[in-house]
Structure formats: C-alpha cells, structure tokens
Amino acid sequence: MIDKNEYTEKLREELQEFILRQKSIIDRLQSVEEKLSLLENLDVTPTKDEEKGLYDYKINLDQREYTIHDVNGKKASMVSKRNCSALRDLSEIRSRCHTGTGDRSVIYKYRTIDNDSGESADWEEVEFKVDKMTSVDSSACLSLPVPLTEGESFEIQEEMVLANTFNSRNEWVTLVVEYPTDSFKLSLILPFERKPIGVRREESDGASNSFNKRRLYPEFDAENNRIVILWDEHSPILGRAYTMFWDW
8 A cells, every 4th residue: 555645745745747848848938039130130132222123112101901791702803002202214014914714704904193392193995914923922014105214102002803712601811011112002892791700810921820810899880881991001021921811
C-alpha cells in the first residue's frame, strides 16, 4: 500500500514539472510574438525614388463598391474609382483586371485633375487590351487620349456588370494593393431583404497566410432598402490582399 505522504509528494513533483513545462511553452510563444511584432513593424514602404523606379503611378485613394441587386446574388455591379498621381510621363496605364466567377462586362473611364484648382475634366471612356499574366491574374492596358506628364493627377474608373457571381451561401470580395496606395475604401451593398449572418475581414500575403481577422458590422439602411458594409484602410501594405467575407 502506498504511503499517503509519499503519494502526495509524488503528485506535487509531477505538478511542479507540469508547471515548468507550461512556463517554457509560454516563454517560447512570447518570443515568437516578439519576432512577429518586429516583422509587422518593419517599414517595407518604398521611398519616393524607389516608387518612381518601380511603378508608373501611385494611388492616393482607391474606392471600390460592390452592389448586389437581388436576393439570389445573380445580378451585381462593381465600380472602382482610383485617384492617382503619375510618377513618370505616361502614354498608357496598366491596371489589374478583377477576376472571379460568373459572366461580366467591363468599361474603363479616365479623366485628369488640375493640381492647382482641383477641378476634374469630363470622364472619357478609353480603349483597353487585356494581357494574361498568370492563370488567375490579368492586366488591362489602357490607351490614354492625351499622354500624362510626371506629377499630373488623374482618375481611373472601372465599371463592371456581373451575372451569376454571388449566388452561393459563402461569398467574398478582394482588393489587392498592386500600386503604392495611401488609403482605400471597400464597400459592399446587399439587398435589405437578405441579411448577412456574419461578416469578417482579413488580410493575406498568400493563399495560405491570412491574418488580422476581424468582424465587420453591417449598417441597415431601411430607408434606401439596402445593407451597407464598409472597410476603410489607411496605408495598406503593398502586395497584400484585403478580403471581405460574408455568409448570407
């Protein structure tokens, strides 16, 4: 028969050993968190000289709005307007094509902005051609009616009509930061008759590396018969994908 004191002492030793192992795990986790924090705070933003060498233009504000017009998600539209500054003289502009499921039609518009007065010229629809970069990504090359000079401000607007694109229970839209960008506003408008069960946002640097996952809270606009979900981001990371998910 085991002595009570001996048994108690054995349990105490095992408990102490367990506590020490847990403390070691916590210390290692804290070390990993510190290293991740250093990586997150690392400034990878290109300098102005680097921007000029690598990119044709920078985006001051990227505004993208997706609107789903019916409760089945079969009819939708997207309008993307980017306020930009030319980093060199340009006779054409490249822009990432927005890919996805379903059928779509697209037009591109362009206008210049006077840097002194802030006044905008009229929108002009421009011709474009699509260059296939990878199996999933394409680039649209826009022909400008009048070449841009370095430092000139302009806006690009992409208008898409989407069919049979958002007809599943779990859906998402993604904005990829393809050029140096000061800020973006990503918005989703849903029909009031079909309320989302849950909405979240996350960032990713690759297909399997997602982080900064947070909930988003819809605004129920009964007066205009719609539900609005907004995501404003200042100083987004170049090359990162920002995705809004919703269940409905």
